[in-house]
Amino acid sequence: MRKKFKTFRWISSTYYAEGLPYSLVQQVSVQFFTYAGASLQVIGLLSFFGLPWNLKLFWSPLIDLFADKKRWLVVMEIVLGGVAALLIWPAQHLNLDLAAKIFMLMAFLSATHDMSVDGYYIQTLSPSDQAAFSGLRVAAYRVAMLVGNGVLVIIAGWISWIACFLTAAAMIWGLAAFHQRALPPSPPSTSHKGRHWHAAREAFTTYMQQPGILWALAFILLFRAGDAMMAAMVTPFLSHLGYGLVARGILTGTVGTVTTIGGALLGGIIISRWGLRHALLPLTLIQSLAIPAYAWLAWVTPSVWWVGVTVAFEQAAAGLGTAVLMVFLMQRCQGDYQATHFAIGSALMSVAATVVGGFSGFLAAQVGFVEFFLLxxxxxLPSLWLALRMPAVLFTDRQESMSGSDPM
Incomplete structure (x- = not known):
């Protein structure tokens, strides 16, 4: 029981630490630029802050080849805290050019930190435990997003953006200190004895040689396309409806994130009991059907109560989808290159979010919000078709065993 509690604790803290910088880059930046009066086109372009997550597979072998995962994640957290503190300078005068540069730097550091955390998780836990704790890791990540897009945004609305960014820096530094002291040592690596660069090529080769990999790659690329396109415009859409910083922090940051956590935990339970093969299609369908709810909001302009219900429903569906995708990605991680394999999958996962999100502002400005959310x-829809047609070879033996126990 004591060991299980310690495992629960470090999974929660490391994935909270992974989610907070991501929230700053991908969510708080949008709130900041919206507050500063940036256009829809500019806000859409902020999705290109996701490029480091798309490209991280190119330097992911460094995480496997040099130092251990614990050292990587602690060092990255120390540096990330410093970069978060730098944001107080553009916050003073709403300097969007400087803010964009700092957010992009944070994105590169955060993507590297993600790989160290994910590698530590995969290297430390057995395959069955990885699936069992998938709901917890998603929930911890989403709690960080609640703090970022909820608490920090509310602090910005009630006090100032300077207070917001200083609070973020203090939290990240606190996590670094905690992890240095409390995190168990990284398990010894069983490969790369000579630390040769040919290991990187071998990692990519073994990933691409997995059975059914073309189906898997297509699903990873397209699974979040519609959801990411919608998410890129939610903040400016709510601003268009007249909701300010504090209200948006409560709606999307607090209500939305709490329901996302519930969805993620429920998704972990469903996957562990049904197996990913049987859970894939229904959970993908729920995620997709939640998107038109925003088109309805744009059409009828309802009361704040209905806005809250819609945000809660969509975010719960997104939590279900996240649990599905995380387990699907973990099942593609094999052998001695698991950190690199996961980095490849998670980088591809975010490609669609970056591309469709980057151009979403131009599309929304051109067609209006109702048509945009329908698009x-x-x-x-392509991800639904792929979930329906996914070959059985992706859900056999080892894959099904990873879904064999309940979360937590």
Whole structure:
């Protein structure tokens, strides 16, 4: 029981630490730029802050080849805290050019930190435990996003953006200190004895040689396309409806994130009991059907109560989808290159989010919010077809065993 509690604790803290910088880059930046009066086109372009997550597979072998995962994640957290503190300078005068540069730097550091955390998780836990704790890791990640897009945004609205960014820096530094002291040592690596660069090529080769990999790659690329397209415009859409910083922090940051956590935990339970093969299609369908809810909001302009219900439903569905995708990605990680394999999958996962999100502002400005959200739903349909047609070879033996126990 004591060992299980310690495992629960470090999974929660490391994935909280992974989610907070991501929230700053991908969510708080949008709130900041919206507050500063940036156009829809500029806000859409902020999705290109996701490029480091798309490209991280190119330097992911460094995580496997040099130092251990614990050292990587602690050092990255120390540096990330410093970069978060730098944001107080553009916050003073709403300097969007400087803010964009700092957010992009944070994105590169955060992507590297993600790989160290994911590698530590995969290296430390057995395959069955990886699936069992998938709901917890998603929930911890989403709690960090609640703090980022909820608490920190509310602090910005009630006090100032300077207070927001200083609070973020203090939290990240606190996590670094805690992890240095409390995190168990990284398990010894069983490969790369000579630390040769040919290991990187071998990692990519083994990933691409997995059975059914073309189906898997297509699903990873397209799974979040519609959801990401919609998400890129939610903040400016709520601003368009008249909701300010504090209200948006409560709606998307607090209500939305709490329901996302519930969805993620429920998704972990469903996957562990049904197996990923049987859970894939229904959970993908729920995620996709939640997107048109925003088209309805744009059409009828309802009361704040209905806005809250819609945000909660969509975010719960997104939590279900996240649990599905995380287990699917972990099942593609094999052998001695698991950190690199996961980095490849998670980088591909975010490609669609970056591309469709980057141009979403131009599309929304051109067609209006109702049509835009309907187009986002259309972008989700290919993932449904792939979930329906996914070959059985991706859900056999080892894969099914990873879904064999309950979360936590």
């Amino acid at each position: 986002a739903f259309a972008a989700a």
